Amino acid sequence: MAVVVRRDAGIYAYEASLRRAGFELIAGADEAGRGACAGPLVAAAVILPAGRSGRVPGLADSKLLSHAQRERVYPEILSRAISWSVVCVENLECDRLGMQQANLAALRRAVARLDPSPDFAITDGFSVDGLSMPSLAVWKGDQVAAAVAAASVIAKVTRDRIMDQWHQELPQYAFDIHKGYCTSLHQERLEQHGASSIHRQCFENVRRAGRVNPL
Numbered sequence: 011m012a013v014v015v016r017r018d019a020g021i022y023a024y025e026a027s028l029r030r031a032g033f034e035l036i037a038g039a040d041e042a043g044r045g046a047c048a049g050p051l052v053a054a055a056v057i058l059p060a061g062r063s064g065r066v067p068g069l070a071d072s073k074l075l076s077h078a079q080r081e082r083v084y085p086e087i088l089s090r091a092i093s094w095s096v097v098c099v100e101n102l103e104c105d106r107l108g109m110q111q112a113n114l115a116a117l118r119r120a121v122a123r124l125d126p127s128p129d130f131a132i133t134d135g136f137s138v139d140g141l142s143m144p145s146l147a148v149w150k151g152d153q154v155a156a157a158v159a160a161a162s163v164i165a166k167v168t169r170d171r172i173m174d175q176w177h178q179e180l181p182q183y184a185f186d187i188h189k190g191y192c193t194s195l196h197q198e199r200l201e202q203h204g205a206s207s208i209h210r211q212c213f214e215n216v217r218r219a220g221r222v223n224p225l
Contacts, residue, residue: 022065024148024155028130029060035092037128038157039117039138042072042165044109047213048183048190048206049173050098051109053116054164055124055131056157057092064156066090071152071159072166084167087160094160095123096168101210108212114138120161134158180206 025036039055058064066086068079075083088094097119104112117138121131130144134151151158170189177186182203188196190208197215204221211217 033130040162046190052169055120056160072162
């Protein structure tokens with residue numbers, strides 16, 4: 011059965027169309043930290059209920075929300091979700107797998123941990139093989155599908171909190187400001203202090219920074 015969704019139909023339209031096609035439990039999955047050169051890659055998956063109870067006030071792609079907005083939306087998602095999960099792929103595994111495979115592995119694990127298991131999964135951007143249910147990769151899915159947007163918020167909030175904790179251990183890198191992404195400030199601190207043990211050696215700028223400082 012074909013599922014057609016208009017671009018201007020709103021953030022809940024994908025799930026509504028899939029439910030009309032016979033899929034009841036619809037998961038969205040997204041990640042945070044793919045482009046960072048330090049810290050973990052974090053993926054989340056969410057199943058929101060149908061109807062009004064699944065409509066999260068203020069929900070949008072995490073990148074379109076401020077820190078304060080994400081912090082307000084985050085508990086709303088957790089309280090309304092039928093199921094949610096979050097997984098971390100640490101920097102050493104990112105180095106071993108490469109970022110593309112680490113990203114797919116993280117999304118796959120996040121969906122697999124949902125209980126109950128979804129009937130259908132929507133992933134942001136990339137098709138994810140190895141899922142036990144039908145799935146659809148949606149370009150900019152975190153902007154057009156509510157469950158993916160919810161997953162993006164969970165992943166982003168979780169990862170930001172992890173990087174804030176790392177800032178307490180490694181304040182010289184200013185992880186509380188750039189969260190491990192490749193900003194000019196981060197590069198300046200890398201060149202000044204060298205790489206830490208949570209930096210990803212698969213990034214050339216990290217390898218150029220030289221030594222790995224132990225905790």
